[in-house]
Amino acid sequence: MTAVGTIAVLGILMTGVAFTAVAVVGLFRLPDVYTRAHATSKSETLGALLALTAAAVAFGGVTTTVKIAALTLFLLVTSPTAAHAIVRSADDQGITPWTRNHADDASGDGVSTGPEPDEGSDRAGTWGEWT
Amino acid sequence: MTLMVDALIIGAAVFVALGLGILGRAVLGPTVQDRVVAVNAVGTVTVVVIVLAGAALGEPGFVDVALVYALLNFLVSIGLSKMLVERGRVI
Numbered sequence: 081m082t083a084v085g086t087i088a089v090l091g092i093l094m095t096g097v098a099f100t101a102v103a104v105v106g107l108f109r110l111p112d113v114y115t116r117a118h119a120t121s122k123s124e125t126l127g128a129l130l131a132l133t134a135a136a137v138a139f140g141g142v143t144t145t146v147k148i149a150a151l152t153l154f155l156l157v158t159s160p161t162a163a164h165a166i167v168r169s170a171d172d173q174g175i176t177p178w179t180r181n182h183a184d185d186a187s188g189d190g191v192s193t194g195p196e197p198d199e200g201s202d203r204a205g206t207w208g209e210w211t
Numbered sequence: 212m213t214l215m216v217d218a219l220i221i222g223a224a225v226f227v228a229l230g231l232g233i234l235g236r237a238v239l240g241p242t243v244q245d246r247v248v249a250v251n252a253v254g255t256v257t258v259v260v261i262v263l264a265g266a267a268l269g270e271p272g273f274v275d276v277a278l279v280y281a282l283l284n285f286l287v288s289i290g291l292s293k294m295l296v297e298r299g300r301v302i
Contacts (some may be wrong), residue, residue, distance in 0.1 A: 131226065158281070162289060165292040173263075
């Protein structure tokens with residue numbers, strides 16, 4: 081591998097590590113499940129895609145590059161879809177999103193799991209019209 | 212050991228450390244959905260680690276393992292999010 085390839089692998093891999101580190105920080109600092117899923121579904125997907133691109137550059141062969149391209153496309157589609165499904169199940173369970181005015185939990189963790197059952201079913205009903 | 216092999220191995224090690232950090236959220240997440248999100252992120256990091264280890268060791272067969280792992284990771288997330296609610300209408 082030439083020096084240009086090595087420099088490309090180093091740069092892309094470091095960028096991917098940086099985006100994944102941002103996702104980890106977001107996973108610990110953000111207040112509720114919706115914002116945490118937002119951090120992982122975008123920043124972590126981008127970090128994984130960049131790291132896989134670095135691995136494809138390091139491999140260099142045509143077959144392996146095609147396989148890694150398929151893996152990249154699959155991750156690009158499925159990772160936000162999985163996060164969306166999990167968040168939607170959280171919304172169906174009635175977990176209320178964190179807002180600045182209603183940060184009513186004393187623990188400081190920001191997660192207020194106070195689902196009145198009728199409110200949860202009401203929200204699910206409004207979502208049902210969109211599907 | 213060329214420089215690129217060293218970079219790939221160190222990158223895989225850093226991704227393992229980041230995955231352990233994400234696993235902390237799976238341990239202390241208050242809701243079940245927090246844990247599922249964290250486990251999904253750990254699975255994505257594991258796919259990356261497998262491919263980086265394959266690139267460092269010069270084994271193209273690791274990419275197939277990573278493909279199957281990504282598929283199973285997606286299935287686990289969808290299945291758990293369908294199981295967590297009664298009606299199971301998540302996508």
